[in-house]
Amino acid sequence: MSKVIKLNVIDRPKSDYTGGPSSLCPGCGHDQISGVIIQACWENGIEPSRIAKMSGIGCSSKTPAYFLGQSHGFNTVHGRMPSVTTGANMVNKDLVYLGVSGDGDSASIGIGQFIHAIRRNLNMVYIIENNGVYGLTKGQYSATVEKGSKKRKGAPNEQPPIDMCKLAINLGCGFVARSFSGAKKQLTSLMKAALSHNGMAVIDVISPCVTFANNDESYKSYGYVKTQSEELHGVDYIHHFQPMNEVDIPEGGFEDVELFDGSVLRLETLSTEYDYTDPTAAIAALHAAEVDKKHITGLLHHNTDMPTADEDQGLVDTPLCDLSEDMLRPSKERHEEIMARFRA
Amino acid sequence: MCIPEMDVSINDFVINVATANGTGSQSSNLILLNSMFEMGVPVSGKNLFPSNISGLPTWYIIRASDQGYQAPGDKTDIQVLMNADTWFKDIEKVESGSVIIFNENVKLPVERDDCLVFGLPMTKLARGINPKMAKMIANMYYVGVIQHLIGIDQVALEKAVNRQFKGKKSAVEVNLRAIEEGRKMAEEGITWDSPHAVEARQKKEGTFLIDGNEAAALGSIYGGVNMLSWYPITPSSSLAEGIIHWLPQLRETEDGMSTCAVVQAEDELAAAGMVLGAGWAGGRGMTCTSGPGISLMSEFIGLAYFAEVPGVIWDVNRVGPSTGLPTRTQQGDLNLLREASHGDTEHIVLIPGTVEECFEFGWRAFDYAERFQTLVFGFSDLDLGMNNWVCSGFEYPDEPIDRGKVVRSAEQMAAIENYGRYRDVDGDGIPYRTLPGSGLDPILYRGTGHDEDGIYSEDPEVYQKLMMRLKRKLFNARKHLPSPVIREETQKDVGIIYMGSMENSIQEIDDIIEETGLKVSQCRVRAVPLHPDIEAFIERHNRVIVLEINRDGQLYGVLRKELPINLVPKISSVAYSDGMPPRARIYADLILEVLKEGAQ
Numbered sequence: 056m057s058k059v060i061k062l063n064v065i066d067r068p069k070s071d072y073t074g075g076p077s078s079l080c081p082g083c084g085h086d087q088i089s090g091v092i093i094q095a096c097w098e099n100g101i102e103p104s105r106i107a108k109m110s111g112i113g114c115s116s117k118t119p120a121y122f123l124g125q126s127h128g129f130n131t132v133h134g135r136m137p138s139v140t141t142g143a144n145m146v147n148k149d150l151v152y153l154g155v156s157g158d159g160d161s162a163s164i165g166i167g168q169f170i171h172a173i174r175r176n177l178n179m180v181y182i183i184e185n186n187g188v189y190g191l192t193k194g195q196y197s198a199t200v201e202k203g204s205k206k207r208k209g210a211p212n213e214q215p216p217i218d219m220c221k222l223a224i225n226l227g228c229g230f231v232a233r234s235f236s237g238a239k240k241q242l243t244s245l246m247k248a249a250l251s252h253n254g255m256a257v258i259d260v261i262s263p264c265v266t267f268a269n270n271d272e273s274y275k276s277y278g279y280v281k282t283q284s285e286e287l288h289g290v291d292y293i294h295h296f297q298p299m300n301e302v303d304i305p306e307g308g309f310e311d312v313e314l315f316d317g318s319v320l321r322l323e324t325l326s327t328e329y330d331y332t333d334p335t336a337a338i339a340a341l342h343a344a345e346v347d348k349k350h351i352t353g354l355l356h357h358n359t360d361m362p363t364a365d366e367d368q369g370l371v372d373t374p375l376c377d378l379s380e381d382m383l384r385p386s387k388e389r390h391e392e393i394m395a396r397f398r399a
Numbered sequence: 400m401c402i403p404e405m406d407v408s409i410n411d412f413v414i415n416v417a418t419a420n421g422t423g424s425q426s427s428n429l430i431l432l433n434s435m436f437e438m439g440v441p442v443s444g445k446n447l448f449p450s451n452i453s454g455l456p457t458w459y460i461i462r463a464s465d466q467g468y469q470a471p472g473d474k475t476d477i478q479v480l481m482n483a484d485t486w487f488k489d490i491e492k493v494e495s496g497s498v499i500i501f502n503e504n505v506k507l508p509v510e511r512d513d514c515l516v517f518g519l520p521m522t523k524l525a526r527g528i529n530p531k532m533a534k535m536i537a538n539m540y541y542v543g544v545i546q547h548l549i550g551i552d553q554v555a556l557e558k559a560v561n562r563q564f565k566g567k568k569s570a571v572e573v574n575l576r577a578i579e580e581g582r583k584m585a586e587e588g589i590t591w592d593s594p595h596a597v598e599a600r601q602k603k604e605g606t607f608l609i610d611g612n613e614a615a616a617l618g619s620i621y622g623g624v625n626m627l628s629w630y631p632i633t634p635s636s637s638l639a640e641g642i643i644h645w646l647p648q649l650r651e652t653e654d655g656m657s658t659c660a661v662v663q664a665e666d667e668l669a670a671a672g673m674v675l676g677a678g679w680a681g682g683r684g685m686t687c688t689s690g691p692g693i694s695l696m697s698e699f700i701g702l703a704y705f706a707e708v709p710g711v712i713w714d715v716n717r718v719g720p721s722t723g724l725p726t727r728t729q730q731g732d733l734n735l736l737r738e739a740s741h742g743d744t745e746h747i748v749l750i751p752g753t754v755e756e757c758f759e760f761g762w763r764a765f766d767y768a769e770r771f772q773t774l775v776f777g778f779s780d781l782d783l784g785m786n787n788w789v790c791s792g793f794e795y796p797d798e799p800i801d802r803g804k805v806v807r808s809a810e811q812m813a814a815i816e817n818y819g820r821y822r823d824v825d826g827d828g829i830p831y832r833t834l835p836g837s838g839l840d841p842i843l844y845r846g847t848g849h850d851e852d853g854i855y856s857e858d859p860e861v862y863q864k865l866m867m868r869l870k871r872k873l874f875n876a877r878k879h880l881p882s883p884v885i886r887e888e889t890q891k892d893v894g895i896i897y898m899g900s901m902e903n904s905i906q907e908i909d910d911i912i913e914e915t916g917l918k919v920s921q922c923r924v925r926a927v928p929l930h931p932d933i934e935a936f937i938e939r940h941n942r943v944i945v946l947e948i949n950r951d952g953q954l955y956g957v958l959r960k961e962l963p964i965n966l967v968p969k970i971s972s973v974a975y976s977d978g979m980p981p982r983a984r985i986y987a988d989l990i991l992e993v994l995k996e997g998a999q
Contacts, residue, residue, distance in 0.1 A: 104838030107680075120843050120855065127835035128843035129679050129706075131672070132698050138628075138669035142676025142684050143835070145626045145660035150680070150836050168672070171665040364662075371656040375625040376681035376834065380800045382658050383623030383683075384762075385649045390621075390795045393649070397607045398792070 064100035064296050072097040074122040084236030084262030085115055085184045089122045091239060092153070092182075095246035096123060099294070107143060107150045111136040111165060114191050115157035115184035115262075123153075134165025137172035140179055141364065147374040148365040151250065152179035158199040159189045162217045166198075169219070173226040173255050175364040180249045181257045183219055184236075186264035187275040194267030201348065205272040221341050223257045224334050224356045230256035231337070231356040235280050236263065241352060244292040244320065248354070251295075253315035254363045261350060280350060287331075287340070287353030289323035312357055322354060331357050410440050410465040412595040413472035414545065416479040417489045421453030423535035424481070426574075427542050428459040430559045432608070432787065434546075435463060437555035439602035443469035443903070444787050445980050450633065450725040456485045463597060469788075470904035473984045476595055477548070479541045481521075483507055498593065500544050502537065515591050517544060519584055528577055536577045543581020548593040609790045611783040614754040615687075615713060616641025617793065618761015620649050620659075623800055624711075625682035628662045628673035630692065633725050634781040635715040638687040671696035674710040674774075675703055679844060681805065681834035683765045687713035687777075690732045691722065693739060700774055701740025702846045704869070707821070707830070709768035709803070713777040715784040718978045727978030728781035730899055733953040736776045737927055743866060745873050748776045748927045749881065752902035756925070757783065758793040760881070769803035771876050772829060780948075782980040783900040804831045812839055821865065822851040828872030873928055880926035883933050888918040893994065894940035896933065896970070898924045898954055900980070901946060907983035908946070912990060924954065929961050937962065943970045944990050950976055 060068045072093045077086050096106060108128030110116035116136070119128040131139045140152050161169045161183050172181070187200035194206055198217045205211040223231045230252040234242040242260060249256035261280055263269050269276045274283070288310075293302050295317030308324035312331065322331065330336045337356045344351045371378070385393075414431065418424035425446070432444040442463050449455035460471045478493045480486055480501035487507075493499060495513040504522035525536035546556060557575065564570035616638050619627075629639035643661055650658045664670035670686040677684025688696070693714050703710055716732045718724035736748045747767055749760040760777055768775040804825075806812050812833070820842050821830050830851075833839040842853035849865070850856040887894075893912065897905060902923060909919045922936045937943050937958075945955040952972035959967050973989045975981075 102838075104836060104841065107835045108843065125838070125841055127833075127841040129676070130843055130845040130847070131675070132702055132846060135668060135672045135699070138664065138672025139676035139679070141662060141669070142626055142628065142673030142678075142682075143680035144676070145662065145673070146677045146682025146684065147680045147836055167665055168669055171669065175662075365660070368660045369655070369657055370660060371652055371658055374836070375658060375660065376836075378623075378625070378658055380623070382652075383625075383650075383800060384621050384796065387795050389649065390793075393617075394605075394792050397609065397790075398605050 063097050065102060067097070067103075069093065069097045071103055071125055072123055074124040075120050077118070077121040079114060079117070080266045082265040083114070084186065084260075084264070085118050086121070087236040087239070088182065088184055088242070088260055088262060089118050091242045091246050093122050094243050095250060099247050099250050100296070101151055101250065105149070105151055107152050109136050109140045109143075109152060109154040109179070111156050111160040113157040113160045113189070115155055116160060118155055118184070134160050134163070135168055136160070137165065137168035137177065141172060141175065141177055144177060144179065144365055145368065146376045148178070148370065149374050154179050154181045156181065156183055158183060158185045158187060158197040158219070162198040162219055166217070170222070170226060173223055173228045173257070175367070176229065176254045176361045178254055178363040178365060179256070180246075181255060183257070183259045184262040185219070185259050185275065186262050186268060187273065188264050188268045190264050190267060194264070201274045201345070203348070204274040205270070206268040207270045207273070211272070216345070218341055218345065219257065219259045220355050221338055224337050227361065228257055228356070229254045229358050229361060232257070232354045233259045233261070233350065233352045235261045235284060235350070235352055237277060237280070238352065241286065241290050244290040245354065247292040248312070248314055248318070248320040251314035251316045251318040253359070254361060274348065283348065284350035284352055285344070286325060287329045287351055287355070288325055290353060291321040291323065293319040293321060312354065315359070320354060329353070331355065407592070407594055407596050409596055409598045410463045410600070412463055412476035413474065414461040414477040414479065415475040416459045416481070416541070417485050418457050418459070418481040418538065419454055419484065420448055420451060420457040422481070422538065424457065424459065424538045426535070426563050427538035428461070429787070430542055430556070430563050431545060432461055433559035433562060434551050434556040435461070435597055436608055436789070437558050437602070438552050438597060439600035440597045441465060441467050441600070441789070445471050445782070446786060447979070448726050456482055465600070466907075468907040468983070470907055470983045471980055473982060477545065480509070481505070481538065481541070496594070498548065498595070500541050515594070517585065517589050519544065519581065524580060525577060528573060532573070536573065539574050539577035540581035543578040544585040546578065547582045547585035547589070549595050549597045551597060552599060603791065605792050606789050608787040609754050610637070610785055610787050611751065611754050611757040611779050612638040612715065612785060613641040614757035614790070614793070615751075615761045615777060615779060615784070617645060618758035619685055619711070620645050621796055622762030622765040623683050624659050624685050624765065626660045626662070626673060626677040626684040628664045628670040628684065628686045630664045630667045630670050630688065632689050632692055634717055634785045635687040635689050635692070635713060637785065638713055638715060667692035667695040668699065671699035671712070674712065675699055675708050678703070678708045678710040678768070679835070683711070683769070685711035685713070687715065689715050689717045690719045690735065693732060693735055697740045700746065701742060701744050703774040704740065704744045704746065705846055706844045707772040707832070708844070709772050710774050711764040711768050711777065712774060713779065716778065716780040718976070724978045726781070728900070728948070728980055729976050729978065730780060730901075730948040731953070731976065733778065733927070734956065736778055737957060745928070746774055746776055747771065747873070747876060747880065748778050750778045750898045750925050750927070751783065752884070752899050752923055752925065754783070754788045754790045755793060762796050766798070766801040767876070767880065770801050770829070770879070771872060772803060772832065773873070778899065780900050782903070786980075788903070804829055806831050806833050806839055807837065809839065819851040820853040821849060823868050828868050828875055877926070877928040877930055880928070880930060882930045883925055883936065884923040885921065885932065885936055887920040890918040891920065891940045892918045892942065894920045894922055894936055894943040895946050895990070896922045896924060896936070896943060896954070896958070897946040901948060904981040904983045904986065908987045908990070911983060911987035915991065917994070927957055929957065934962060934966065937966050937969055940969070942994060944973050944993060945970055946973045946986060946990065948976050948981055949974050
């Protein structure tokens with residue numbers, strides 16, 4: 056009996072979405088996130104050639120080699136992935152831009168580009184694989200490490216953290232979520248929703264560094280996150296191509312977030328109500344969690360108010376990289392007119 | 400007065416206007432320049448402005464020269480005094496017998512019995528026309544005085560005023576009235592004969608005045624730029640603004656949709672990153688900046704070199720190091736551009752010397768970038784970029800757009816034997832590439848070591864082979880780049896190798912040296928890596944001077960590095976930079992000094 060290979064909505068097996076073998080430390084949270092990226096892109100039925108994998112420098116930024124082997128990618132320079140993605144997006148707005156960065160890459164050297172990409176509402180998914188340390192240079196603290204958190208070696212960190220979600224919400228980002236590399240179901244739903252969003256979608260994923268900061272005193276260790284995090288809501292992603300009658304209706308309260316491509320992110324109420332449309336409520340919740348030394352996860356904020364960076368440009372429909380010479384160079388007749396105007 | 404009788408010099412004098420910036424003197428100065436240009440008088444204008452918006456000293460130098468000399472002259476013949484702050488220094492510099500025109504309302508003395516002096520209460524008169532605009536209109540009075548003095552034709556003047564105020568009726572009227580008042584008062588008040596005059600010449604058919612930045616902007620548009628990223632910096636901002644100005648007219652569809660994105664970046668690093676992103680995705684990305692921006696972009700420049708991503712960066716050079724003299728000119732960035740970024744890197748640098756070449760290299764830069772899959776620099780400077788130059792018109796590109804070795808279909812891919820993103824299948828050092836979205840042989844571009852298929856590699860042999868191919872690729876490029884412009888004497892005494900905006904002073908320098916009896920040939924370098932013709936030029940001449948506007952002789956350094964060792968003793972460096980556009984006398988004297996020292 057032959058083995059049945061499961062295909063997605065565009066008739067592709069999951070193996071079309073995998074990449075090369077990972078060279079990260081065994082158990083690294085980043086590998087779990089790579090798995091989720093593969094799963095989400097496959098389940099969403101995105102043509103691999105339409106995806107552009109973008110990254111900066113660091114452990115996280117190496118991962119595009121480990122997923123989506125049939126997609127082009129650019130492993131750029133430290134902290135500058137957003138600008139390269141901006142340039143690419145301007146000349147080819149039809150691609151799905153999937154950026155992978157880390158807390159060193161995004162919260163320190165690249166924080167300016169992170170901020171400005173959000174300000175422009177660059178149409179991309181921006182994943183921060185956040186472990187609070189610089190892994191590739193052997194475990195120095197990064198700017199997202201919480202006050203009082205302690206990595207495996209050395210003194211506890213005394214400086215307040217930069218919360219990338221708070222920052223993104225403050226800047227008006229239209230899709231901001233936080234998750235945990237070990238929360239596969241939640242992360243997959245959020246990842247799929249981010250891919251369905253039109254505009255900047257930031258997912259800050261707590262992703263423990265098993266080598267340098269997986270001790271219990273580290274607030275981003277597996278043990279700490281498992282006991283000290285709280286889900287804002289249950290999340291369930293419903294594809295736009297999935298008939299609604301096939302979807303289970305939750306028993307408790309729920310709210311549907313309608314996404315750009317027609318898909319839905321269903322938020323199931325857990326203990327308390329959470330208003331994802333109110334940015335100030337999100338900031339308050341993040342602040343309270345920081346005071347309590349807890350992590351909150353889920354869809355923190357969603358709005359669709361802003362045009363994307365490429366929509367803002369008023370560009371022709373055809374991606375600029377595909378334009379032919381007659382669209383790129385003014386005609387000889389036009390040239391003569393311009394020269395005559397100068398000579399008048 | 401004890402002024403000796405003298406001949407009237409026709410179309411051979413220098414006007415220096417001293418004002419404060421923010422007073423609108425740019426308009427009056429351009430009216431003077433343009434009205435003389437309309438008469439067919441060969442003129443050039445240099446704006447010496449401060450890094451400031453309002454209140455600091457500014458000078459504008461206009462040189463009329465039938466010989467076509469465009470460098471600022473050695474001395475001032477007509478000095479206009481409008482600025483109290485520089486008043487006495489400006490007076491001190493004026494040579495005996497010169498003309499001084501001044502604004503009486505500044506209320507400072509002009510004690511020069513040895514000069515031809517005329518003052519008007521310009522601010523007060525301007526107040527009579529329009530009190531609110533008096534500061535601006537006051538400048539028009541010296542235009543009127545000079546019109547009378549040197550005999551500027553009224554039709555030409557009116558045309559220049561109309562052009563300056565874009566035909567806006569009220570502005571044209573007010574300013575013409577002030578100019579006329581000034582002229583009439585000069586007619587009545589000036590008792591001496593002017594030693595300088597203009598005489599109409601046949602205006603060269605089809606010529607107009609334009610600055611290099613606008614020329615490069617237009618060239619870029621004809622080159623099919625798809626993405627302009629930029630961060631404001633003097634003196635390059637007007638290049639970006641030129642593109643933004645022309646895009647709606649030249650690069651939009653009938654329904655107003657654009658074929659070029661414009662992003663004002665958060666800094667130069669981001670601007671460079673966007674250029675790489677656009678090039679990686681198969682578009683034509685560019686940015687423009689000045690030296691400080693190039694310093695910031697250097698990391699990305701190395702990535703573009705190593706990952707072989709096309710892109711265009713214009714450097715409109717200002718005076719370094721550091722913030723330097725932000726509004727003065729220099730050729731001090733050549734070394735930086737040639738080898739920007741860490742490790743072994745080298746880049747193609749195109750060096751226009753005229754506004755026509757700013758246009759031409761504007762479009763060619765993209766073709767070179769995609770042909771050689773690397774960054775290409777346009778290397779201009781403040782003098783060429785921001786001053787007005789006579790232009791004979793831009794020639795329409797004589798070659799179709801060259802997209803380089805891009806594989807766009809499976810059939811094309813199948814025809815390539817043993818494809819690899821970084822494999823030199825043609826033996827010219829240039830590999831083929833595929834674009835994101837095509838589905839053809841996707842790879843993860845990277846700044847880390849990579850093998851011929853683009854896979855991460857630290858293998859010693861793989862790295863060394865890759866670096867040697869990159870070297871070969873750029874070495875092969877040199878014969879495709881713009882060849883030098885050579886003006887050669889039959890008697891090969893002295894050859895001068897120079898570049899860029901020195902073009903505007905070279906003929907005067909040449910003439911000064913030839914007064915000593917030596918014959919001077921000229922060779923203007925228009926690209927690095929160096930074209931083989933330059934080597935041959937050196938071989939043919941007894942002595943070769945490498946002349947440039949910087950302290951260290953950067954072009955000389957490039958030549959020393961790239962020339963065969965036996966030719967190196969033949970070349971000598973003459974490098975000088977004080978922030979000013981090159982004055983011929985200074986450079987000619989330095990050359991003569993070096994020649995006197997004999998062969999080194």
